[in-house]
Amino acid sequence: METILELVTQANNFLWNTILIVLLCGTGIYYTIRLKFIQVRKFKEACKVVFGNFSLKGAKGKNGEMTPFQSIATAIAAQVGTGNLAGAATALIGGGPGAIFWMWVSAFFGMATIYAEATLAQKYKTVVDGEVTGGPTYYIRAAFKGKFGKILAGMFAVFIILALGFMGNMVQSNSIGAAFSEVFTARGIEIPSVAIGILLAAVAGFIFLGGTQRLASVVEKMVPIMAGIYIVGSLIVIFMNITEIPNALRMIFVGAFSPKAIVGGAAGITVREAIRFGVARGLFSNEAGMGSTPHAHARAKVENPHKQGLAAMVSVFIDTFIILNLTVFSILTTGAMSSGKDGTALTQAAFTTQFGSFGDIFIAVCLFFFAFSTILGWHFFGEINAKYLFGKKMAKLYSLIVLVFIIVGSTLKVDLVWSLADFFNALMVIPNALALLALSGTVVALSKKFGAKNKK
Numbered sequence: 543m544e545t546i547l548e549l550v551t552q553a554n555n556f557l558w559n560t561i562l563i564v565l566l567c568g569t570g571i572y573y574t575i576r577l578k579f580i581q582v583r584k585f586k587e588a589c590k591v592v593f594g595n596f597s598l599k600g601a602k603g604k605n606g607e608m609t610p611f612q613s614i615a616t617a618i619a620a621q622v623g624t625g626n627l628a629g630a631a632t633a634l635i636g637g638g639p640g641a642i643f644w645m646w647v648s649a650f651f652g653m654a655t656i657y658a659e660a661t662l663a664q665k666y667k668t669v670v671d672g673e674v675t676g677g678p679t680y681y682i683r684a685a686f687k688g689k690f691g692k693i694l695a696g697m698f699a700v701f702i703i704l705a706l707g708f709m710g711n712m713v714q715s716n717s718i719g720a721a722f723s724e725v726f727t728a729r730g731i732e733i734p735s736v737a738i739g740i741l742l743a744a745v746a747g748f749i750f751l752g753g754t755q756r757l758a759s760v761v762e763k764m765v766p767i768m769a770g771i772y773i774v775g776s777l778i779v780i781f782m783n784i785t786e787i788p789n790a791l792r793m794i795f796v797g798a799f800s801p802k803a804i805v806g807g808a809a810g811i812t813v814r815e816a817i818r819f820g821v822a823r824g825l826f827s828n829e830a831g832m833g834s835t836p837h838a839h840a841r842a843k844v845e846n847p848h849k850q851g852l853a854a855m856v857s858v859f860i861d862t863f864i865i866l867n868l869t870v871f872s873i874l875t876t877g878a879m880s881s882g883k884d885g886t887a888l889t890q891a892a893f894t895t896q897f898g899s900f901g902d903i904f905i906a907v908c909l910f911f912f913a914f915s916t917i918l919g920w921h922f923f924g925e926i927n928a929k930y931l932f933g934k935k936m937a938k939l940y941s942l943i944v945l946v947f948i949i950v951g952s953t954l955k956v957d958l959v960w961s962l963a964d965f966f967n968a969l970m971v972i973p974n975a976l977a978l979l980a981l982s983g984t985v986v987a988l989s990k991k992f993g994a995k996n997k998k
Contacts, residue, residue, distance in 0.1 A: 550961040557968040558818050565975050566821060566831045570651025572979065573658050576986050581653035581855055584993070588852035612758040613842035614853050617835040619761040620706075620919030621861040622769065623912050624717040624886075625827030627905065630869040631888035632960065634879060637819030638804055638811045639790075640797025642870050644820025645827075649862035652830025653855040658978050658985045660854035663836035664847035665988060671934050676840025677923075678702075678833040678974045679930050685980035698833060698973040699927035705966030706834055707924025707944050709959075712951025714913035714920075715739050716959045719952035721886045721906040728902060739952025743945040746917055750941045757918055768911040769865060775904055776868035779896045783875035790874035822964055825971070828861040832967060833974030837923045848992035851985075917948065 574581065592614055608616065633641040659678075666684050667676030679695040686694055719735040726733050749756055780787070797804040801811040829835055835854065844850045869889055873879060878892035886909060893901030921944050928940040951959060978985075 547958045547961060550958070550965050554822075554961060554964050554968070555818075558822050558964065559814060562825075562968050562971060563817060563821050566655075566825060566971060567648055567651055569831055569975050569978055570648070570653075570655045573654035573982065573985070574651050576982055577654055577657065577989055579654075580657055580989065581650065584852055585855070585859075588856050591849050591853045592856045608758050608838070608841045608843070609762075610842050610844050610850070610853060612762050613838045613850070614857055615762040615765045616758060616838040616841075616919055616922065617854065617857045618765050618769075618860060619915035620834060620838070620923065621827065621829050621857055621916075622765070622865050623827075623916030624714050624909070625823060626861065626865045626912060627869055627889050627909050628717045628720075628886040629823045629827050630866050631873060631885050633819045633823035634870070634873060635884045635888065636811075637816040637823075638797045638801040639793035639874060640795075640799065640801050640804065640811075640813070640816035641820035641823070642794045642867075643798035644817045645824035645862060645866070648821045648824040649828055649830065649858055652824070652828055652862075653858045655978065656828075656830040656835065656854045656858050657851040657989075658982070659831070659833065659836040659974075660839035661847040661851035661985050661988050662978070662981055663840035664842070664844065664850045665984065667840040670929070674841055675837075675926055675929075677837040677926055678977060679927060680840075681836075681981060682973055682977040685977040694973045694976070696931065698970055699931050701966060701970035701973075702833065702927050703924045703931075703940070705963065705970050706920035707928070707940065708947045709962045709966050710920050711917050711944055712947050712954065713959050713963045714917045715742055715948040715951040716954055717886050718742060718906075718910050718913050721890065721902075721909045724887050724890055725902050725906045728899070735952045736949060739949040742914065742917075742952070743948045746914070746921070746948060747941070747945050749918055750921060750944075757922055761915055761918060764911060764915050768908065768915065769860070772865065772908045772912070773868060775893070775897075775908070776872050779872045779893055780868070780875055782896050786875035786877075787871065790871055793874060794870075822967075824862060825967060827866055828858045830858050831975055831978070832971055834920070834923050834970075837926050838919070846992040847988050851989070 591610065633645065662681040663676045666680040667674060668680060669675070679699050682695040682698060683691040685691065719738045722738050723733070723735055749760055793804050798816055799813060801813060801816050825832055835857065839850050839854055842850050842853075873888060873892045876892045876895045878888055878895060881888065881891040883891050886905065890902040890905045893905050895901070897904060921941065924944065925937055925940055928936050
Protein backbone atom coordinates (compact mmCIF):
# COMPACT_ATOMS: atom_id res chain seq x y z
CA MET A 543 0.00 0.00 0.00
CA GLU A 544 2.81 2.41 0.88
CA THR A 545 4.44 1.88 -2.54
CA ILE A 546 1.15 2.50 -4.35
CA LEU A 547 0.55 5.63 -2.28
CA GLU A 548 4.03 6.95 -3.13
CA LEU A 549 3.57 6.37 -6.87
CA VAL A 550 0.12 7.98 -6.93
CA THR A 551 1.40 10.94 -4.89
CA GLN A 552 4.23 11.52 -7.39
CA ALA A 553 1.77 11.41 -10.29
CA ASN A 554 -0.52 13.86 -8.50
CA ASN A 555 2.35 16.24 -7.84
CA PHE A 556 3.18 16.23 -11.55
CA LEU A 557 -0.44 16.83 -12.59
CA TRP A 558 -1.65 19.19 -9.88
CA ASN A 559 1.40 21.37 -9.26
CA THR A 560 1.34 22.86 -12.75
CA ILE A 561 -0.76 21.24 -15.50
CA LEU A 562 -4.16 21.18 -13.79
CA ILE A 563 -3.77 24.54 -12.07
CA VAL A 564 -2.98 26.21 -15.40
CA LEU A 565 -5.67 24.30 -17.30
CA LEU A 566 -8.49 24.76 -14.78
CA CYS A 567 -7.81 28.32 -13.72
CA GLY A 568 -6.82 29.27 -17.27
CA THR A 569 -10.10 27.97 -18.67
CA GLY A 570 -12.05 29.79 -15.96
CA ILE A 571 -10.21 33.07 -16.54
CA TYR A 572 -10.64 32.72 -20.31
CA TYR A 573 -14.41 32.21 -20.01
CA THR A 574 -14.73 34.94 -17.40
CA ILE A 575 -13.20 37.42 -19.86
CA ARG A 576 -15.06 36.16 -22.95
CA LEU A 577 -18.40 36.12 -21.10
CA LYS A 578 -17.68 39.54 -19.55
CA PHE A 579 -17.73 38.37 -15.91
CA ILE A 580 -21.04 36.58 -16.28
CA GLN A 581 -20.77 35.21 -12.74
CA VAL A 582 -21.11 38.79 -11.49
CA ARG A 583 -23.35 40.34 -14.17
CA LYS A 584 -25.96 37.58 -14.18
CA PHE A 585 -25.77 36.33 -10.59
CA LYS A 586 -29.09 37.87 -9.53
CA GLU A 587 -30.84 36.43 -12.57
CA ALA A 588 -29.21 33.05 -11.90
CA CYS A 589 -30.65 32.95 -8.38
CA LYS A 590 -34.11 33.64 -9.79
CA VAL A 591 -33.72 30.75 -12.24
CA VAL A 592 -32.81 28.32 -9.43
CA PHE A 593 -35.06 29.38 -6.59
CA GLY A 594 -37.95 30.30 -8.83
CA ASN A 595 -38.20 26.57 -9.59
CA PHE A 596 -37.87 25.40 -5.99
CA SER A 597 -40.08 22.40 -5.27
CA LEU A 598 -40.21 19.29 -3.10
CA LYS A 599 -43.15 17.71 -4.92
CA GLY A 600 -41.16 15.26 -6.99
CA ALA A 601 -42.47 16.24 -10.42
CA LYS A 602 -41.84 13.57 -13.04
CA GLY A 603 -40.38 14.38 -16.42
CA LYS A 604 -40.65 12.34 -19.61
CA ASN A 605 -37.85 10.20 -21.02
CA GLY A 606 -35.64 10.69 -17.98
CA GLU A 607 -35.93 14.50 -18.00
CA MET A 608 -35.78 16.47 -14.78
CA THR A 609 -37.28 19.74 -13.65
CA PRO A 610 -34.71 22.57 -13.46
CA PHE A 611 -34.68 22.32 -9.66
CA GLN A 612 -34.20 18.55 -9.75
CA SER A 613 -31.22 18.91 -12.08
CA ILE A 614 -29.66 21.55 -9.83
CA ALA A 615 -30.39 19.44 -6.74
CA THR A 616 -28.69 16.47 -8.43
CA ALA A 617 -25.68 18.64 -9.31
CA ILE A 618 -25.47 20.05 -5.78
CA ALA A 619 -25.93 16.55 -4.33
CA ALA A 620 -22.77 15.56 -6.20
CA GLN A 621 -20.91 18.76 -5.31
CA VAL A 622 -21.84 19.10 -1.63
CA GLY A 623 -20.21 16.02 -0.17
CA THR A 624 -17.07 14.88 1.58
CA GLY A 625 -15.14 17.75 -0.01
CA ASN A 626 -17.10 20.24 2.07
CA LEU A 627 -16.38 18.56 5.41
CA ALA A 628 -13.33 16.31 5.12
CA GLY A 629 -11.89 17.96 1.99
CA ALA A 630 -11.83 21.43 3.53
CA ALA A 631 -10.04 19.99 6.55
CA THR A 632 -7.41 18.17 4.48
CA ALA A 633 -6.82 21.36 2.48
CA LEU A 634 -6.17 23.28 5.70
CA ILE A 635 -3.70 20.66 6.92
CA GLY A 636 -1.97 20.05 3.57
CA GLY A 637 -1.86 23.63 2.27
CA GLY A 638 -2.40 25.69 5.40
CA PRO A 639 -5.17 28.29 5.82
CA GLY A 640 -3.89 30.02 2.67
CA ALA A 641 -5.22 27.13 0.58
CA ILE A 642 -8.72 28.44 1.24
CA PHE A 643 -7.95 31.70 -0.57
CA TRP A 644 -6.97 29.71 -3.67
CA MET A 645 -10.15 27.68 -3.29
CA TRP A 646 -12.11 30.92 -3.49
CA VAL A 647 -10.19 32.11 -6.52
CA SER A 648 -10.63 28.83 -8.40
CA ALA A 649 -14.33 28.72 -7.49
CA PHE A 650 -14.93 32.28 -8.71
CA PHE A 651 -13.48 31.51 -12.13
CA GLY A 652 -15.05 28.05 -11.96
CA MET A 653 -18.50 29.68 -11.99
CA ALA A 654 -17.81 30.81 -15.56
CA THR A 655 -16.45 27.37 -16.46
CA ILE A 656 -19.49 25.54 -15.16
CA TYR A 657 -21.76 27.97 -17.02
CA ALA A 658 -20.05 26.79 -20.21
CA GLU A 659 -20.35 23.12 -19.22
CA ALA A 660 -24.08 23.32 -18.52
CA THR A 661 -24.79 25.40 -21.62
CA LEU A 662 -22.97 22.92 -23.85
CA ALA A 663 -24.65 19.97 -22.12
CA GLN A 664 -28.03 21.46 -23.06
CA LYS A 665 -26.91 22.35 -26.58
CA TYR A 666 -25.67 18.86 -27.45
CA LYS A 667 -28.04 16.66 -25.44
CA THR A 668 -29.74 13.84 -27.31
CA VAL A 669 -32.08 10.88 -26.88
CA VAL A 670 -30.63 7.37 -26.57
CA ASP A 671 -32.83 4.29 -26.01
CA GLY A 672 -35.79 6.58 -25.39
CA GLU A 673 -33.99 8.54 -22.66
CA VAL A 674 -32.69 12.11 -22.72
CA THR A 675 -28.95 12.15 -22.10
CA GLY A 676 -25.91 14.36 -22.57
CA GLY A 677 -22.64 15.49 -21.07
CA PRO A 678 -18.98 15.92 -22.01
CA THR A 679 -18.79 12.80 -24.20
CA TYR A 680 -21.32 14.42 -26.54
CA TYR A 681 -19.85 17.90 -26.66
CA ILE A 682 -16.30 16.52 -26.90
CA ARG A 683 -17.33 14.77 -30.12
CA ALA A 684 -18.93 18.00 -31.32
CA ALA A 685 -15.69 19.87 -30.63
CA PHE A 686 -13.37 17.35 -32.25
CA LYS A 687 -14.71 15.56 -35.30
CA GLY A 688 -13.66 12.15 -36.54
CA LYS A 689 -11.55 9.53 -34.83
CA PHE A 690 -9.75 11.94 -32.48
CA GLY A 691 -13.04 13.17 -31.00
CA LYS A 692 -14.31 9.63 -30.58
CA ILE A 693 -11.12 8.53 -28.77
CA LEU A 694 -11.08 11.63 -26.55
CA ALA A 695 -14.74 11.14 -25.62
CA GLY A 696 -14.07 7.48 -24.86
CA MET A 697 -11.12 8.40 -22.63
CA PHE A 698 -13.28 10.85 -20.71
CA ALA A 699 -15.97 8.20 -20.22
CA VAL A 700 -13.42 5.73 -18.83
CA PHE A 701 -11.83 8.36 -16.56
CA ILE A 702 -15.15 9.52 -15.05
CA ILE A 703 -16.25 5.95 -14.36
CA LEU A 704 -12.98 5.38 -12.49
CA ALA A 705 -12.81 8.84 -10.90
CA LEU A 706 -16.35 9.17 -9.61
CA GLY A 707 -18.18 5.88 -9.95
CA PHE A 708 -15.38 3.84 -8.38
CA MET A 709 -12.61 5.88 -6.67
CA GLY A 710 -14.77 8.87 -5.82
CA ASN A 711 -17.44 6.78 -4.15
CA MET A 712 -14.69 5.04 -2.18
CA VAL A 713 -13.80 8.47 -0.77
CA GLN A 714 -17.40 9.10 0.24
CA SER A 715 -17.83 5.73 1.98
CA ASN A 716 -14.36 6.05 3.55
CA SER A 717 -15.28 9.38 5.11
CA ILE A 718 -18.62 8.10 6.37
CA GLY A 719 -16.89 5.09 7.92
CA ALA A 720 -14.22 7.29 9.51
CA ALA A 721 -16.79 9.71 10.93
CA PHE A 722 -18.91 7.03 12.57
CA SER A 723 -15.84 5.13 13.78
CA GLU A 724 -14.78 8.34 15.57
CA VAL A 725 -18.21 8.53 17.22
CA PHE A 726 -18.32 4.88 18.28
CA THR A 727 -14.67 4.68 19.42
CA ALA A 728 -15.09 7.78 21.62
CA ARG A 729 -17.90 5.91 23.38
CA GLY A 730 -16.04 2.63 23.75
CA ILE A 731 -18.02 0.86 21.04
CA GLU A 732 -16.22 -1.15 18.39
CA ILE A 733 -18.09 -1.47 15.07
CA PRO A 734 -16.13 -2.65 12.00
CA SER A 735 -15.94 -0.07 9.23
CA VAL A 736 -16.99 -2.72 6.73
CA ALA A 737 -20.36 -3.03 8.51
CA ILE A 738 -21.02 0.64 7.86
CA GLY A 739 -19.95 0.16 4.23
CA ILE A 740 -22.37 -2.75 3.76
CA LEU A 741 -25.28 -0.77 5.22
CA LEU A 742 -24.44 2.19 3.00
CA ALA A 743 -24.26 -0.04 -0.08
CA ALA A 744 -27.64 -1.61 0.71
CA VAL A 745 -29.45 1.74 0.92
CA ALA A 746 -27.66 3.08 -2.17
CA GLY A 747 -28.50 -0.06 -4.14
CA PHE A 748 -32.22 0.43 -3.44
CA ILE A 749 -32.11 3.93 -4.94
CA PHE A 750 -29.91 2.84 -7.87
CA LEU A 751 -32.59 0.31 -8.86
CA GLY A 752 -35.22 3.07 -9.05
CA GLY A 753 -33.45 4.84 -11.90
CA THR A 754 -33.41 8.56 -12.69
CA GLN A 755 -36.84 9.38 -11.28
CA ARG A 756 -36.16 7.83 -7.88
CA LEU A 757 -32.78 9.61 -7.76
CA ALA A 758 -34.35 12.98 -8.66
CA SER A 759 -37.13 12.52 -6.12
CA VAL A 760 -34.68 11.69 -3.32
CA VAL A 761 -32.11 14.42 -3.95
CA GLU A 762 -34.60 17.27 -4.40
CA LYS A 763 -35.80 16.59 -0.85
CA MET A 764 -32.47 15.63 0.72
CA VAL A 765 -30.33 18.53 -0.54
CA PRO A 766 -32.29 21.51 0.90
CA ILE A 767 -32.84 19.76 4.24
CA MET A 768 -29.26 18.54 4.75
CA ALA A 769 -27.82 21.91 3.71
CA GLY A 770 -30.18 23.79 6.04
CA ILE A 771 -29.29 21.66 9.07
CA TYR A 772 -25.55 22.01 8.49
CA ILE A 773 -25.78 25.77 7.89
CA VAL A 774 -27.61 26.30 11.19
CA GLY A 775 -25.17 24.13 13.17
CA SER A 776 -22.11 25.79 11.63
CA LEU A 777 -23.42 29.30 12.22
CA ILE A 778 -23.93 28.49 15.89
CA VAL A 779 -20.30 27.35 16.19
CA ILE A 780 -18.98 30.42 14.32
CA PHE A 781 -21.12 32.93 16.25
CA MET A 782 -19.95 31.44 19.55
CA ASN A 783 -16.40 32.31 18.41
CA ILE A 784 -17.21 35.43 16.41
CA THR A 785 -14.31 37.41 17.88
CA GLU A 786 -11.92 34.96 16.15
CA ILE A 787 -13.19 35.72 12.63
CA PRO A 788 -10.69 38.57 11.98
CA ASN A 789 -7.82 36.26 12.92
CA ALA A 790 -9.21 33.50 10.70
CA LEU A 791 -9.35 35.91 7.76
CA ARG A 792 -5.79 37.03 8.51
CA MET A 793 -4.56 33.43 8.45
CA ILE A 794 -6.26 32.82 5.10
CA PHE A 795 -4.98 35.93 3.31
CA VAL A 796 -1.47 35.94 4.79
CA GLY A 797 -1.18 32.17 4.38
CA ALA A 798 -2.07 32.41 0.68
CA PHE A 799 1.15 34.30 -0.06
CA SER A 800 3.32 33.54 2.96
CA PRO A 801 2.35 30.17 4.45
CA LYS A 802 5.39 29.99 6.75
CA ALA A 803 4.26 33.16 8.48
CA ILE A 804 1.15 31.28 9.63
CA VAL A 805 2.08 27.60 9.98
CA GLY A 806 5.81 27.99 10.62
CA GLY A 807 8.75 26.69 8.65
CA ALA A 808 8.61 23.23 10.23
CA ALA A 809 5.37 22.42 8.42
CA GLY A 810 7.13 22.69 5.04
CA ILE A 811 4.14 24.35 3.37
CA THR A 812 4.94 26.65 0.45
CA VAL A 813 2.82 28.92 -1.73
CA ARG A 814 2.81 26.13 -4.33
CA GLU A 815 1.40 23.70 -1.76
CA ALA A 816 -1.26 26.22 -0.73
CA ILE A 817 -2.33 26.67 -4.37
CA ARG A 818 -2.13 22.95 -5.13
CA PHE A 819 -4.31 21.89 -2.20
CA GLY A 820 -6.67 24.83 -2.63
CA VAL A 821 -7.35 24.14 -6.31
CA ALA A 822 -7.41 20.33 -5.92
CA ARG A 823 -9.79 20.30 -2.97
CA GLY A 824 -11.83 23.12 -4.53
CA LEU A 825 -12.29 21.04 -7.66
CA PHE A 826 -13.19 17.97 -5.62
CA SER A 827 -15.79 20.08 -3.83
CA ASN A 828 -17.47 22.17 -6.56
CA GLU A 829 -16.45 20.06 -9.61
CA ALA A 830 -16.28 23.08 -11.96
CA GLY A 831 -14.35 22.09 -15.07
CA MET A 832 -14.29 18.43 -14.12
CA GLY A 833 -17.10 17.41 -16.47
CA SER A 834 -19.33 15.67 -13.93
CA THR A 835 -22.33 17.92 -13.31
CA PRO A 836 -23.10 18.55 -17.04
CA HIS A 837 -24.75 15.11 -17.01
CA ALA A 838 -27.41 16.45 -14.63
CA HIS A 839 -27.75 19.76 -16.47
CA ALA A 840 -28.34 17.95 -19.77
CA ARG A 841 -31.44 16.29 -18.28
CA ALA A 842 -33.11 19.57 -17.30
CA LYS A 843 -36.16 20.67 -19.24
CA VAL A 844 -35.51 24.41 -19.68
CA GLU A 845 -36.38 27.16 -22.14
CA ASN A 846 -32.83 27.51 -23.45
CA PRO A 847 -29.21 26.46 -22.70
CA HIS A 848 -28.32 29.88 -21.27
CA LYS A 849 -30.77 29.50 -18.38
CA GLN A 850 -29.32 26.17 -17.33
CA GLY A 851 -25.85 27.70 -17.49
CA LEU A 852 -26.96 30.41 -15.08
CA ALA A 853 -28.45 27.84 -12.72
CA ALA A 854 -25.19 25.87 -12.73
CA MET A 855 -23.25 28.92 -11.51
CA VAL A 856 -25.39 29.05 -8.37
CA SER A 857 -24.51 25.46 -7.51
CA VAL A 858 -20.79 26.37 -7.33
CA PHE A 859 -21.57 29.42 -5.21
CA ILE A 860 -23.63 27.38 -2.73
CA ASP A 861 -21.03 24.64 -2.56
CA THR A 862 -17.86 26.69 -2.09
CA PHE A 863 -18.81 30.14 -0.87
CA ILE A 864 -21.47 28.96 1.59
CA ILE A 865 -21.16 25.31 2.69
CA LEU A 866 -17.38 24.92 2.42
CA ASN A 867 -16.70 28.28 4.07
CA LEU A 868 -18.84 27.29 7.05
CA THR A 869 -16.56 24.30 7.63
CA VAL A 870 -13.42 26.39 7.21
CA PHE A 871 -14.46 29.11 9.66
CA SER A 872 -15.76 26.54 12.15
CA ILE A 873 -12.29 24.96 12.21
CA LEU A 874 -10.28 28.19 12.23
CA THR A 875 -12.34 30.08 14.82
CA THR A 876 -12.37 27.19 17.30
CA GLY A 877 -8.62 26.56 17.09
CA ALA A 878 -9.24 22.92 16.16
CA MET A 879 -6.18 22.81 13.87
CA SER A 880 -4.00 22.42 16.97
CA SER A 881 -5.79 19.13 17.76
CA GLY A 882 -3.43 17.19 15.49
CA LYS A 883 -6.33 15.61 13.63
CA ASP A 884 -7.05 15.55 9.89
CA GLY A 885 -9.97 15.01 7.55
CA THR A 886 -13.39 14.35 9.05
CA ALA A 887 -11.93 14.00 12.55
CA LEU A 888 -10.66 17.61 12.39
CA THR A 889 -14.11 18.94 11.51
CA GLN A 890 -15.60 16.84 14.31
CA ALA A 891 -13.02 18.26 16.72
CA ALA A 892 -14.12 21.80 15.82
CA PHE A 893 -17.78 21.09 16.53
CA THR A 894 -16.98 19.16 19.70
CA THR A 895 -15.40 22.30 21.20
CA GLN A 896 -18.84 23.92 21.23
CA PHE A 897 -21.34 21.06 21.20
CA GLY A 898 -19.42 18.72 23.49
CA SER A 899 -19.90 15.01 22.83
CA PHE A 900 -22.79 15.81 20.47
CA GLY A 901 -20.38 17.58 18.09
CA ASP A 902 -18.88 14.49 16.54
CA ILE A 903 -22.34 12.91 16.22
CA PHE A 904 -23.66 16.02 14.45
CA ILE A 905 -20.82 15.95 11.87
CA ALA A 906 -21.13 12.20 11.39
CA VAL A 907 -24.83 12.55 10.59
CA CYS A 908 -24.29 15.56 8.31
CA LEU A 909 -21.43 13.79 6.56
CA PHE A 910 -23.60 10.73 6.04
CA PHE A 911 -26.22 12.75 4.17
CA PHE A 912 -23.66 14.87 2.29
CA ALA A 913 -21.57 11.90 1.20
CA PHE A 914 -24.57 9.68 0.51
CA SER A 915 -26.14 12.27 -1.78
CA THR A 916 -22.80 12.52 -3.59
CA ILE A 917 -22.69 8.75 -4.01
CA LEU A 918 -26.11 8.94 -5.69
CA GLY A 919 -25.02 11.76 -8.00
CA TRP A 920 -21.67 10.22 -8.93
CA HIS A 921 -23.19 6.81 -9.57
CA PHE A 922 -25.64 8.52 -11.93
CA PHE A 923 -22.88 10.37 -13.79
CA GLY A 924 -20.78 7.23 -14.15
CA GLU A 925 -23.78 5.20 -15.28
CA ILE A 926 -24.44 7.57 -18.18
CA ASN A 927 -20.87 7.03 -19.37
CA ALA A 928 -21.04 3.27 -18.83
CA LYS A 929 -24.10 3.24 -21.10
CA TYR A 930 -22.24 5.43 -23.61
CA LEU A 931 -19.36 2.94 -23.78
CA PHE A 932 -21.11 -0.40 -23.41
CA GLY A 933 -24.84 0.15 -23.91
CA LYS A 934 -27.82 -0.03 -21.58
CA LYS A 935 -27.26 -3.72 -20.82
CA MET A 936 -24.13 -2.92 -18.75
CA ALA A 937 -25.89 -0.51 -16.37
CA LYS A 938 -26.70 -3.13 -13.72
CA LEU A 939 -23.19 -4.58 -13.74
CA TYR A 940 -21.75 -1.06 -13.36
CA SER A 941 -24.06 -0.42 -10.36
CA LEU A 942 -22.98 -3.69 -8.76
CA ILE A 943 -19.29 -2.77 -9.10
CA VAL A 944 -19.98 0.65 -7.55
CA LEU A 945 -21.58 -1.05 -4.53
CA VAL A 946 -18.48 -3.23 -4.12
CA PHE A 947 -16.23 -0.15 -4.18
CA ILE A 948 -18.45 1.53 -1.58
CA ILE A 949 -17.91 -1.40 0.78
CA VAL A 950 -14.16 -1.65 0.09
CA GLY A 951 -13.69 2.12 0.42
CA SER A 952 -15.05 2.11 3.97
CA THR A 953 -12.08 -0.01 5.09
CA LEU A 954 -9.07 1.70 3.43
CA LYS A 955 -6.57 4.26 4.68
CA VAL A 956 -7.71 7.84 4.03
CA ASP A 957 -4.43 9.01 2.41
CA LEU A 958 -4.52 6.40 -0.35
CA VAL A 959 -8.22 6.91 -1.08
CA TRP A 960 -7.87 10.69 -1.44
CA SER A 961 -4.73 10.36 -3.59
CA LEU A 962 -6.43 7.96 -6.01
CA ALA A 963 -9.45 10.26 -6.26
CA ASP A 964 -7.21 13.26 -7.01
CA PHE A 965 -5.38 11.28 -9.70
CA PHE A 966 -8.44 10.20 -11.65
CA ASN A 967 -10.11 13.61 -11.20
CA ALA A 968 -7.08 15.14 -12.87
CA LEU A 969 -7.26 12.77 -15.83
CA MET A 970 -10.93 13.48 -16.56
CA VAL A 971 -10.38 17.25 -16.44
CA ILE A 972 -8.02 17.24 -19.43
CA PRO A 973 -10.35 16.08 -22.27
CA ASN A 974 -13.24 18.09 -20.80
CA ALA A 975 -11.25 21.32 -20.59
CA LEU A 976 -9.90 20.89 -24.13
CA ALA A 977 -13.47 20.61 -25.45
CA LEU A 978 -14.59 23.65 -23.42
CA LEU A 979 -11.82 25.75 -24.94
CA ALA A 980 -12.56 24.48 -28.47
CA LEU A 981 -16.27 25.31 -28.14
CA SER A 982 -15.89 28.71 -26.49
CA GLY A 983 -17.29 30.46 -29.57
CA THR A 984 -20.47 28.37 -29.33
CA VAL A 985 -20.89 29.19 -25.64
CA VAL A 986 -20.44 32.92 -26.23
CA ALA A 987 -22.94 32.85 -29.13
CA LEU A 988 -25.56 31.05 -27.01
CA SER A 989 -25.00 33.46 -24.15
CA LYS A 990 -25.51 36.48 -26.39
CA LYS A 991 -28.52 35.01 -28.19
CA PHE A 992 -30.54 33.84 -25.19
CA GLY A 993 -29.12 36.32 -22.70
CA ALA A 994 -30.52 39.14 -24.82
CA LYS A 995 -33.92 37.44 -24.98
CA ASN A 996 -34.05 37.02 -21.21
CA LYS A 997 -33.16 40.69 -20.76
CA LYS A 998 -36.05 41.75 -22.97
